[in-house]
Each structure stands twice: as structure tokens, then as C-alpha cells.
Amino acid sequence: MAKTGYGKRLAGDEDPHADADFAHLLPREAELAVFIDHLDTGHSMAHKVLAAEHPRYGQQATRTALTRITEAGHLRWIKEHITLDDHTMRWVTRTYWSRTRRSPEWWAQFARERHGKDVTRDHQPGLARVEDGVTIDVPAVDEPGIEPEPEIGIEPEAEPEAQPDSAAYRVLAGLRAADARLQLTEGDCRSLEPLAEEWLARGATPRDITRALTDGLPPTVSNPGGFARRRLESKMPPQQSEPRARVTRVIMACATCDQDERTVKIDRGVCENCRQELPDEPVTDEDMVKEIEEIAHLGTTSAFFLRKKLERRTGGPVPDTFRPVPIEDRVFYHYRDNRDRIANGLPSRRWNP
Incomplete structure (x- = not known):
């Protein structure tokens, strides 16, 4: 979407x-x-x-x-x-x-x-x-x-990466440094995060949230989480109307x-x-299937003769692990290139081993 x-x-x-x-x-x-x-x-x-x-x-x-x-x-x-x-x-x-x-x-x-x-x-x-x-x-x-x-192919499953903390969470976690009397715990920050996000959605900045929670604090705060919740709810900025477009x-x-x-x-x-x-004459599905089948047949034949040619040059069979690129991969690259060209209405390229 x-x-x-x-x-x-x-x-x-x-x-x-x-x-x-x-x-x-x-x-x-x-x-x-x-x-x-x-x-x-x-x-x-x-x-x-x-x-x-x-x-x-x-x-x-x-x-x-x-x-x-x-x-x-x-x-x-x-x-x-x-x-x-x-x-x-x-x-x-x-x-x-x-x-x-x-x-x-x-x-x-x-x-x-x-x-x-x-x-x-x-x-x-x-x-x-x-x-x-x-x-x-x-x-x-x-x-x-x-x-x-988009990425093509199947990849092995990887462990899910930890999601970065939101801006609202970072503001709440930073209150410890702004004022030692607001020692919010991890649970407090998570529970208050939706309220802080609502502040940000209404146009407030992180500095506005910090100022609203730290200005005029009493000498001691016995319940920092409850105190911060009351202030976030009571001092919530008004909802901004969306401008007409x-x-x-x-x-x-x-x-x-x-x-x-x-x-x-x-x-x-x-x-x-x-x-x-654009090509003058679009390629029909029948022509496309026919040409792709011909390319696939020629690619298989070319791979066979290419392997024989290289074996004569080296004096015998050579495992693909000792080659820079396996023979089948070279043929596959050529076939894939021609497949895309045919699908786009372009003439195919000749195989040159």
C-alpha cells in the first residue's frame, strides 16, 4: 500500500x-x-x-x-x-x-x-x-x-531487531537528567508514552513537555509516575484543527x-x-513463450559445449568450486537477460561463450 x-x-x-x-x-x-x-x-x-x-x-x-x-x-x-x-x-x-x-x-x-x-x-x-x-x-x-x-528471493529468518525508542519515550526517560526529583521507571515511561505522543501530535515540542513536567516542582515527589500523569493530562495542549486543502x-x-x-x-x-x-509491434504471449523456450534450449546446449571446451583446455573436468563463476550461472545470466529483453519487446542477444 x-x-x-x-x-x-x-x-x-x-x-x-x-x-x-x-x-x-x-x-x-x-x-x-x-x-x-x-x-x-x-x-x-x-x-x-x-x-x-x-x-x-x-x-x-x-x-x-x-x-x-x-x-x-x-x-x-x-x-x-x-x-x-x-x-x-x-x-x-x-x-x-x-x-x-x-x-x-x-x-x-x-x-x-x-x-x-x-x-x-x-x-x-x-x-x-x-x-x-x-x-x-x-x-x-x-x-x-x-x-x-523490493528484495527478491528467500532469505534465512533473522532475529527481529529491537525497535528504536519513540521520541515520546526519550523525552520521558530524559526527565531524570532534567530534574532528579522525577525519577521515572521503565514502566512509568512506557505507560506515559501514549500521553506524551499525544502532546507531540498536537504540535508540542520535547522541550515543551519537559518544561510542563519540571516547572514548579514541590521539594519532594513521592510518586513521580502519578505526578507526571496528572500534569500530562491537565496541561494537555488543545487539539489543532487540520488546515483546509x-x-x-x-x-x-x-x-x-x-x-x-x-x-x-x-x-x-x-x-x-x-x-x-515503445516497440512498433508489441510481443504477444505466444511469441514470448516461443522465444523464451528457444533461448532456454540454446542456453542448455551452449552450457554443454562450453563445459566440454573448458575441459579440453584444462585437460579434464574442473569442479565449479574452482571456477570464478559456475558455467550454469553464466548461462542463466544470459538467459535471464534475454528473457527480460523479450518481455520488453526487444530482440534477444546471441549467446557468445
Whole structure:
């Protein structure tokens, strides 16, 4: 799942599910479209995340398929400029999905209707910076390739690492150094941690908490835990209302490179440069299976002759443990490279032992 407010978002007004929803797509794109359609709202739409969860296609194949699904009218990346009541501004990239095939004109009207929308629920605080005299809030957006690449493979189970203490816990534990009369125990810090976290959530700083608990202490404190709890509850700062956020500008973005229509021409959700990089004739599933089987057969044959060639050179068999890279691994690297190239619609490379 992506961060709250990002990820897959439904465009709305969907037709009921039908077998012909994605019949106009090629088999690979249709399979990925069905996969995306069944994802929960808010799921990350980055091609690396989708490829890690899909059992058949890799990152490049998924990225190409997303581009073609976008061209077909099911997917759009739209950048929204959001202005808050406190005069901070931010650009966010939204990913809108429609099971029903939409025309470019429909998507253009959909983008225009986003202007002026109240998106307070979708607002996520980011890191503010100053740009041309205007305060801009920079969020983490859900765009292609931004998530860290997931680890592939099965690793041995490791012992769980100890979770670092929260900021609220560290403030409470530091009271011993701030004032010797507040000798909170480990149990006191853990039980008071939710109250201190609520202080921080309402805009208080660690120094504010320390000052509220240490100012005006009596000469002796017989029950530091109970004393700290009473002060945290009685001096709790007021709840801050979230500033209202609304969309003040909407522009289309390319599904592949994330450039927007301010700098490039966007046609059917894809810019001209990214469209030129796509193969003219997409590879069908039948061609893909056939070429992969041929590559696998050639790889096995090449491994056999490569082993015989090396054995003649060394005068006899040599265990793989004495080789820099096992022969099967060399063949596997070549096969995996060609498999990814074929899935992305590129010609395979010849084997050169």
C-alpha cells in the first residue's frame, strides 16, 4: 500500500464487471489490467511494486504494459497543485484508474473537474521549502519507480531487531537528567508514552513537555509516575484543527517519465518521447513463450559445449568450486537477460561463450 492519499484511486462511474472489460488489450496488458483492477484502493502503482507482486512479468514488461494500458484509456497520472489555509502549497501526483475504457476527452474533463476540490482528507504534511518567494510543501508522491526496489528471493529468518525508542519515550526517560526529583521507571515511561505522543501530535515540542513536567516542582515527589500523569493530562495542549486543502491547478503527467504538459506534449497519457521508445509491434504471449523456450534450449546446449571446451583446455573436468563463476550461472545470466529483453519487446542477444 502507498502512503495515505496516494496510490490507486478510482475515477468513478464504473460499468459493472464483464468479461469484455479488457478484450481490446493484448494478452499481457489485459492480464496486468485485471491484476490492477482487483487491487485495493490506495495500493502502490509503481511498476517495481507491481512487478514484485505479479508472478509472470518483470519490471520492464510491467512498465511497458502500464504505458499501453494508459494509452488505451484505463489509467492516468494527474498532478494536482494543492493550496492550504496556512498559505503553503504543494504538488502531488495522483494515479487514477478506470475499469471502463475512457476517451482522452473524458479524462480531460475529469481533470478539469478536480479543480477546486476539497482534499483535506488526502493532505499529508511534507517538508516545506522556499521557491521563488513561495512556501512549497514537498510530499513523497506515488509515481513510477519511486518506491525502493523490493528484495527478491528467500532469505534465512533473522532475529527481529529491537525497535528504536519513540521520541515520546526519550523525552520521558530524559526527565531524570532534567530534574532528579522525577525519577521515572521503565514502566512509568512506557505507560506515559501514549500521553506524551499525544502532546507531540498536537504540535508540542520535547522541550515543551519537559518544561510542563519540571516547572514548579514541590521539594519532594513521592510518586513521580502519578505526578507526571496528572500534569500530562491537565496541561494537555488543545487539539489543532487540520488546515483546509483544496486543488488550485490540475495538469496531466506522462505515465512513464512523469513529465507534465507544461514541458512536453501529452497524448493519451504518454509524452511523445516515451511513445517513440515503445516497440512498433508489441510481443504477444505466444511469441514470448516461443522465444523464451528457444533461448532456454540454446542456453542448455551452449552450457554443454562450453563445459566440454573448458575441459579440453584444462585437460579434464574442473569442479565449479574452482571456477570464478559456475558455467550454469553464466548461462542463466544470459538467459535471464534475454528473457527480460523479450518481455520488453526487444530482440534477444546471441549467446557468445
